[in-house]
Amino acid sequence: MKPEQFPEHIRPHLVPRPKGDLYYKCLGCGAGYPVKKLLYVCPACDAVLMLHNRNQEDLHKIEGTTWQQIFDYRRMLKIPALKGIYRYHEFIGPVIPLESIIYLGEGHTPVVEASGFLTEKVGLRFYFKNDGQNPSASFKDRGMASALSSIKFLLDQGLVSDVIAVCASTGDTSAAAALYASYLRPLIKSAVLLPHKKVTVQQLSQPLGSGAKVFEIPGVFDDCMKIVEHLSTRYSVVLLNSKNAWRILGQESYSYEIAQDFDWDMARKVVVVPIGNAGNISAIMNGFLKFFKAGIINQLPKIIGVQSEHADPVYQYYLEPDESKRVFTPVDTKPSVAQAAMIGNPVSMPRVVAIAKEYNQESGHDNVFFVQVTEQAIMDWQLTANQNGHIACTQGGECLAGLVKSRAMGLVSSDETAVLNATAHAIKFSEFQDLYFKNKIPDAYHIVPDPDRMNLPELITPDNPDLVPSQEKRLGKSEFAQFIAEISGKIAHKMHLTSAD
Numbered sequence: 001m002k003p004e005q006f007p008e009h010i011r012p013h014l015v016p017r018p019k020g021d022l023y024y025k026c027l028g029c030g031a032g033y034p035v036k037k038l039l040y041v042c043p044a045c046d047a048v049l050m051l052h053n054r055n056q057e058d059l060h061k062i063e064g065t066t067w068q069q070i071f072d073y074r075r076m077l078k079i080p081a082l083k084g085i086y087r088y089h090e091f092i093g094p095v096i097p098l099e100s101i102i103y104l105g106e107g108h109t110p111v112v113e114a115s116g117f118l119t120e121k122v123g124l125r126f127y128f129k130n131d132g133q134n135p136s137a138s139f140k141d142r143g144m145a146s147a148l149s150s151i152k153f154l155l156d157q158g159l160v161s162d163v164i165a166v167c168a169s170t171g172d173t174s175a176a177a178a179l180y181a182s183y184l185r186p187l188i189k190s191a192v193l194l195p196h197k198k199v200t201v202q203q204l205s206q207p208l209g210s211g212a213k214v215f216e217i218p219g220v221f222d223d224c225m226k227i228v229e230h231l232s233t234r235y236s237v238v239l240l241n242s243k244n245a246w247r248i249l250g251q252e253s254y255s256y257e258i259a260q261d262f263d264w265d266m267a268r269k270v271v272v273v274p275i276g277n278a279g280n281i282s283a284i285m286n287g288f289l290k291f292f293k294a295g296i297i298n299q300l301p302k303i304i305g306v307q308s309e310h311a312d313p314v315y316q317y318y319l320e321p322d323e324s325k326r327v328f329t330p331v332d333t334k335p336s337v338a339q340a341a342m343i344g345n346p347v348s349m350p351r352v353v354a355i356a357k358e359y360n361q362e363s364g365h366d367n368v369f370f371v372q373v374t375e376q377a378i379m380d381w382q383l384t385a386n387q388n389g390h391i392a393c394t395q396g397g398e399c400l401a402g403l404v405k406s407r408a409m410g411l412v413s414s415d416e417t418a419v420l421n422a423t424a425h426a427i428k429f430s431e432f433q434d435l436y437f438k439n440k441i442p443d444a445y446h447i448v449p450d451p452d453r454m455n456l457p458e459l460i461t462p463d464n465p466d467l468v469p470s471q472e473k474r475l476g477k478s479e480f481a482q483f484i485a486e487i488s489g490k491i492a493h494k495m496h497l498t499s500a501d
């Protein structure tokens with residue numbers, strides 16, 4: 001539909017113009033800083049930052065129901081800049097002009113309901129939101145679209161040049177960073193730091209394929225992060241980790257999409273998120289808060305953050321019920337199949353603490369919960385999900401394990417509806433599936449494969465080993481017919497097929 005064909009009251013809002021007054025706000029001392037400069041931590045107190053809009057209240061002058069219509073009508077536009085996370089421009093990055101927006105197909109990922117069979121098994125209705133269907137196959141593209149659009153905005157104004165972007169990663173951040181940075185070649189070059197042997201083959205191939213410089217570092221993610229922080233304080237580099245507040249802003253789109261997917265009705269909804277560096281859960285809570293304050297949704301959904309017992313610093317922090325007694329202590333991680341969330345010292349911990357508190361206050365009751373799951377449950381539920389029509393990664397499996405745990409603990413009831421974050425595509429993490437099926441998961445994971453869930457290919461060969469077709473030597477007509485009949489017979493026998501007539 002063309003802009004002139006939309007209803008009159010929507011038309012002025014349909015194609016957004018740069019507006020608003022964004023600034024970095026320090027979560028420690030409250031100081032504010034302009035966004036015309038690259039900034040990751042507060043120069044005064046070193047705490048992490050959030051992006052705020054000084055004119056956020058202006059957005060509340062438009063009725064919530066009008067906003068709903070604006071976003072529903074925007075869905076029909078054919079303007080590329082508004083096809084992704086910037087459909088929610090006023091809430092995602094109001095200062096960015098459409099010309100500076102990078103759109104590579106991110107956002108608006110499918111929400112797929114669990115089958116009747118799986119729903120029965122779990123005990124309540126639930127959906128996977130497939131963020132693995134983003135361009136680099138994880139949710140990280142949401143934040144990267146935002147971060148790289150903000151850099152393009154600075155480049156377009158001549159405020160920065162010859163950008164060198166760096167990040168540390170458990171695999172998916174580097175894939176997303178390298179992809180989005182490569183789109184801005186030659187204005188921007190990227191380098192990524194990965195913990196040696198702690199990312200999957202697929203994840204390693206992604207930044208290499210996008211042409212980024214890839215450095216492998218001995219140690220775990222938390223060690224890589226320290227090196228990147230060291231680099232960013234001493235050299236002129238752009239940091240693309242979730243310390244970068246633009247990443248958080250872009251990832252808020254996940255919540256806006258859930259609101260729109262469920263026709264703005266958040267009653268009895270539960271949003272389940274795996275936690276690693278804690279950027280995503282911060283963004284998701286913040287997104288719902290912004291829509292709630294603008295009257296676009298009239299309730300805040302329940303939030304459940306899930307961590308593996310092998311990397312659970314956020315869960316441990318919240319075990320203490322008395323807020324004034326809580327102390328954050330980083331943990332040393334143990335090997336986890338939810339490898340993308342295997343982080344012992346989350347950068348966004350101060351964001352979680354501040355935002356979860358506000359979320360509970362605005363909800364009028366406790367509405368943010370943290371659960372811990374075993375490695376065994378993560379693997380078993382991932383495989384169960386995928387054997388019932390889903391494409392969840394191990395972190396998606398972690399969400400489902402977390403939902404099952406929450407149900408058992410009485411945190412959710414059978415009349416609620418859950419939305420689970422399948423944060424990456426299953427194929428990025430197929431190595432763990434492979435190890436499980438081959439019964440070769442190292443002991444440190446504490447996973448024993450369930451024979452009912454294991455699945456291996458079976459090679460079917462003819463009794464006469466010479467009677468096989470190959471590219472070099474094709475079989476004669478009758479030999480080939482014999483081959484087809486013999487192999488078919490063997491498959492029919494194994495599958496207990498009955499004859500068609």
Ligand SMILES: *Cc1c(COP(=O)(O)O)cnc(C)c1O
Nearest residue numbers: 172276277278279280340423424
């Ligand atoms: C990064 C990542 C996570 C963890 O998200 P945080 O924002 O670091 O908490 C979970 N799953 C996948 C697939 C990821 O790539």
Ligand SMILES: [Zn+2]
Nearest residue numbers: 026029042045
């Ligand atoms: Zn500060």
